[in-house]
Amino acid sequence: MPNRNLATDACPGVLTVHQAADGAVARVRVPGGQLSAARFRVVADAAAELGDGTIELTSRANLQVRGLADGVALGARLAAVGLLPSATHERVRNIVASPLTGRDRPDDVRPLVAALDAGLLGDPELARLPGRFLFAVDDGRGDVAWSGADVAILSPDAVLLGGTDSGLRGDPVPLALACAREFLALRTDEWRLAELPDGPRRIADRVGDPAPSRLSGEPVTRGPLGRVDQVDGRVSLVAGAPLGRLDRAQAAALAGYDLVITPWRSVVVVDLPPDRAGPAADRLRAAGLLLDAGAPLARVTACTGRPGCAKALADVRADAGPVPGVDLPVHWSGCARRCGRPRGDVLDMVATGDGYTRGDR
Ligand code: SF4
Numbered sequence: 001m002p003n004r005n006l007a008t009d010a011c012p013g014v015l016t017v018h019q020a021a022d023g024a025v026a027r028v029r030v031p032g033g034q035l036s037a038a039r040f041r042v043v044a045d046a047a048a049e050l051g052d053g054t055i056e057l058t059s060r061a062n063l064q065v066r067g068l069a070d071g072v073a074l075g076a077r078l079a080a081v082g083l084l085p086s087a088t089h090e091r092v093r094n095i096v097a098s099p100l101t102g103r104d105r106p107d108d109v110r111p112l113v114a115a116l117d118a119g120l121l122g123d124p125e126l127a128r129l130p131g132r133f134l135f136a137v138d139d140g141r142g143d144v145a146w147s148g149a150d151v152a153i154l155s156p157d158a159v160l161l162g163g164t165d166s167g168l169r170g171d172p173v174p175l176a177l178a179c180a181r182e183f184l185a186l187r188t189d190e191w192r193l194a195e196l197p198d199g200p201r202r203i204a205d206r207v208g209d210p211a212p213s214r215l216s217g218e219p220v221t222r223g224p225l226g227r228v229d230q231v232d233g234r235v236s237l238v239a240g241a242p243l244g245r246l247d248r249a250q251a252a253a254l255a256g257y258d259l260v261i262t263p264w265r266s267v268v269v270v271d272l273p274p275d276r277a278g279p280a281a282d283r284l285r286a287a288g289l290l291l292d293a294g295a296p297l298a299r300v301t302a303c304t305g306r307p308g309c310a311k312a313l314a315d316v317r318a319d320a321g322p323v324p325g326v327d328l329p330v331h332w333s334g335c336a337r338r339c340g341r342p343r344g345d346v347l348d349m350v351a352t353g354d355g356y357t358r359g360d361r
Contacts, residue, residue: 011131013091021310023067032097032113033061033261044251055246061261091131099262101139109139130191146217150193162194167210221344223264235277240266240290253287305334314351
């Protein structure tokens, strides 16, 4: 159970790292998941030279670097390429967005992501948001709007609060920022908007005049893998990271490409000329990245486990794999906390210290 007596939640950043059993862990915020080739190369080089060489992909489309002595040297490198624009606001820049926005369809919410990020950075009060507070910006396809973000924009003009339609309509970025400010005005020790008693309704009433009609949708728990044709004639490749982690060879295979990090622990290589898509796919596959939805590891996830987590009863990442005869996604955990478990129907494999049990809760 989280410690509510803490002045703030324990979500790591770069300047406030998490001390794990295998060294410090830093979380690098990547608003909207958009990451240029130059910036990814800085993260990959830093992971190799300052950490243990691996890069973890989080369910909020952020990156984690493990095995650090501290976050100081990493912070200096990230700041030099604009990945750490604010020391005060770094942990609140949690913005997921439709990963293929503007690529496979003309709707493009990248300008909204940039405006939302700028609005966050420009308001000193919003630095007080909990590190767990999440924004989503959905281009209308419904792939990130319904996944429980505290404040979600569903383009063109709807704002969802705590995963349900608030009825608020209008210029979505100012509305989203206003909702975040009202959350701060109402909260005591809550970290998420849905924890606030009757929070979505109270906030919507304070911010505007909610429309009576409501939109609805379902969380999307898995994204596509493989080739995606873009509307401009170029090609994207969606590559899954086995167990949500890029090793050195996989990071090297991705280096040189402009990327989008997805909330489904995959990476999109974007804007490839068609004649480069085939060789790029071969390169990613050769490094062990997953471009086929039917790949055995495409539906397997795992927590950190040993040696990174002191609570772990097993090296779950070494043990994790498909379970024969099971048609569900499988999540492997080193203890009953089941960190990183995807939403939806999942088979849990939970370490007991003497093997694994199939969890049922
Ligand atoms: S599920 Fe348990 S072992 Fe795995 S990361 Fe969480 S606390 Fe550690």
